[in-house]
Amino acid sequence: MAKYDYDYFVIGAGSGGVRSSRIASGHGAKVGIAEEHRVGGTCVIRGCVPKKLLVIGSHFAEDLEDAARFGWNIEGKSFDWNCLRDNLLADVDRLEEAYKNTLSSHDVALHEARATLEDAHTLNVGGRTITADKILIATGSRPGQLDCPGGDLAITSNDVFHLDRLPERVVIAGGGYIATEFAGIFNELGVDVTVVQRSDRILRGYDHSVVERLMHISTIKGIQFKYNSPFAKVERQDDDNLLITTENGEELEADLLLAAIGRPANVDGLGLEALGIEQKRNGAIKVDEGSRTNIDNIFAVGDVTDRVQLTPVAIREGHALADTLFGGKPWTVDHGCVPSAVFSHPPIASVGLTEGEARNTLGGVDVYTSDFRAMKNVLADRNERALYKLVVDSATGRLVGAHMIGPDAPEIMQGLAIAVKAGLTKQQIDETVAIHPTMAEEIVLMR
Numbered sequence: 001m002a003k004y005d006y007d008y009f010v011i012g013a014g015s016g017g018v019r020s021s022r023i024a025s026g027h028g029a030k031v032g033i034a035e036e037h038r039v040g041g042t043c044v045i046r047g048c049v050p051k052k053l054l055v056i057g058s059h060f061a062e063d064l065e066d067a068a069r070f071g072w073n074i075e076g077k078s079f080d081w082n083c084l085r086d087n088l089l090a091d092v093d094r095l096e097e098a099y100k101n102t103l104s105s106h107d108v109a110l111h112e113a114r115a116t117l118e119d120a121h122t123l124n125v126g127g128r129t130i131t132a133d134k135i136l137i138a139t140g141s142r143p144g145q146l147d148c149p150g151g152d153l154a155i156t157s158n159d160v161f162h163l164d165r166l167p168e169r170v171v172i173a174g175g176g177y178i179a180t181e182f183a184g185i186f187n188e189l190g191v192d193v194t195v196v197q198r199s200d201r202i203l204r205g206y207d208h209s210v211v212e213r214l215m216h217i218s219t220i221k222g223i224q225f226k227y228n229s230p231f232a233k234v235e236r237q238d239d240d241n242l243l244i245t246t247e248n249g250e251e252l253e254a255d256l257l258l259a260a261i262g263r264p265a266n267v268d269g270l271g272l273e274a275l276g277i278e279q280k281r282n283g284a285i286k287v288d289e290g291s292r293t294n295i296d297n298i299f300a301v302g303d304v305t306d307r308v309q310l311t312p313v314a315i316r317e318g319h320a321l322a323d324t325l326f327g328g329k330p331w332t333v334d335h336g337c338v339p340s341a342v343f344s345h346p347p348i349a350s351v352g353l354t355e356g357e358a359r360n361t362l363g364g365v366d367v368y369t370s371d372f373r374a375m376k377n378v379l380a381d382r383n384e385r386a387l388y389k390l391v392v393d394s395a396t397g398r399l400v401g402a403h404m405i406g407p408d409a410p411e412i413m414q415g416l417a418i419a420v421k422a423g424l425t426k427q428q429i430d431e432t433v434a435i436h437p438t439m440a441e442e443i444v445l446m447r
């Protein structure tokens with residue numbers, strides 16, 4: 001008889017957990033997985049997927065406006081929030097089923113319950129005791145809550161996909177990915193948007209010039225930004241609106257407050273302390289490059305480790321771990337040079353070193369930029385310029401970073417990220433023939 005119920009038990013059926021469990025099962029392991037909410041995790045249920053559908057849906061506002069300059073007469077256009085919301089939630093349901101089918105077709109036993117650790121090989125899964133040889137913690141992260149008085153009056157990204165109606169005025173706390181993306185979505189849908197950031201800039205980590213371009217375009221579109229403005233309190237007024245007071249004494253009224261202030265690791269009540277599993281100061285689980293915790297048979301991947309909180313990273317970490325543990329193919333994830341995008345209007349995309357980082361770490365740096373108006377924006381008379389930047393190590397001629405803001409930037413960046421990861425030189429980029437007329441051709445035409 002087997003010593004344990006499972007060879008591998010995964011806590012959390014999100015991006016990292018689902019991938020790791022099905023790959024491990026494919027390698028012949030007996031695998032179980034627990035999910036306390038919905039299969040698919042943050043990305044599928046209340047993150048990347050529904051967010052991107054809102055980005056696409058809201059951008060029609062601009063497209064319909066621009067269509068007139070291309071000869072289209074669209075009379076009586078109107079927007080129905082409930083229609084978009086219900087359709088995207090239905091798509092989330094469809095995807096959840098697809099994820100469940102993936103698990104069952106790969107013989108992964110799904111336990112739809114909360115799992116906690118009792119000892120290094122024993123779990124409590126919805127009141128049932130389950131044992132496993134190896135355990136993966138892939139419990140993700142959760143939205144941070146505002147900690148000022150009345151902070152609980154704010155909604156988070158978990159709630160934003162379920163609104164009964166669109167607000168008229170929204171205040172968004174934060175200045176990262178979620179704040180920027182939802183500022184764009186609400187603004188496109190005609191909502192009055194104010195972003196309130198406690199520090200002096202948004203999108204820290206992104207190249208200064210592309211962030212400045214986004215700020216410029218967003219401000220013209222009517223999004224307001226308040227910097228160095230920590231929240232002092234939030235109060236519900238008699239008319240049901242919220243009154244937000246910042247520590248600078250400024251007062252803002254809104255009918256919705258969205259907190260998008262970072263995502264702490266989902267570790268509460270998991271039983272980490274009793275087992276002595278080491279955590280970082282912010283609670284995230286400490287792991288080595290192979291996703292191993294300090295306990296031999298316990299591993300962690302994805303947001304719960306707070307390395308890079310992105311879906312493709314969680315997926316790769318889960319995949320590498322399963323190949324390493326059960327497939328006889330050990331490999332680790334390279335957390336450097338991870339491409340990323342902010343799905344703002346227009347979007348930003350980035351890979352590798354920013355100009356500032358390159359100047360601080362390399363001897364000499366050559367920077368190439370292209371600042372242009374996309375063809376569609378010219379004819380539509382939309383005064384919105386794209387900006388592409390290539391950062392090159394002057395000593396080797398290698399491309400070490402690429403940064404863009406403009407229509408379809410994330411789609412274009414995926415290809416360019418291969419060049420940066422592969423260490424191609426600027427000369428090799430220059431030797432590539434352009435595809436004309438495109439925006440992407442700017443990449444091979446910068447001199």
Ligand SMILES: Cc1cc2nc3c(=O)[nH]c(=O)nc-3n(C[C@H](O)[C@H](O)[C@H](O)COP(=O)(O)OP(=O)(O)OC[C@H]3O[C@@H](n4cnc5c(N)ncnc54)[C@H](O)[C@@H]3O)c2cc1C
Pocket residue numbers: 011012013014015016017034035036037038039040041042043044046047048049051113114115116138139140141157178266270301302303304308309310311312314
């Ligand atoms: C609004 C939003 C938009 C985003 N957009 C993007 C994007 O465009 N691109 C991108 O790359 N990333 C995006 N992200 C980030 C991305 O969603 C996460 O990085 C990714 O989902 C992390 O995967 P994970 O497997 O670590 O955790 P998750 O996908 O969060 O999965 C963890 C799962 O574990 C479950 N769980 C937790 N504790 C337990 C327990 N004790 N027992 C059982 N189950 C448990 C949770 O219910 C959850 O389903 C976005 C996130 C948000 C919030």
Ligand SMILES: NC(=O)c1ccc[n+]([C@@H]2O[C@H](COP(=O)([O-])OP(=O)(O)OC[C@H]3O[C@@H](n4cnc5c(N)ncnc54)[C@H](O)[C@@H]3O)[C@@H](O)[C@H]2O)c1
Pocket residue numbers: 146147173174175176177178179181196197198199202203204230231260261262263308309310340341342343
């Ligand atoms: N397009 C994407 O890939 C995408 C989209 C959404 C989320 N994500 C992932 O999810 C993670 C979480 O997103 P996020 O936007 O919540 O976090 P974030 O870490 O990107 O940004 C948090 C922001 O909130 C600010 N902040 C913190 N506390 C605050 C407070 N009390 N008041 C006002 N501002 C405050 C911070 O200065 C920072 O600018 C991201 O780090 C990212 O990895 C990715």
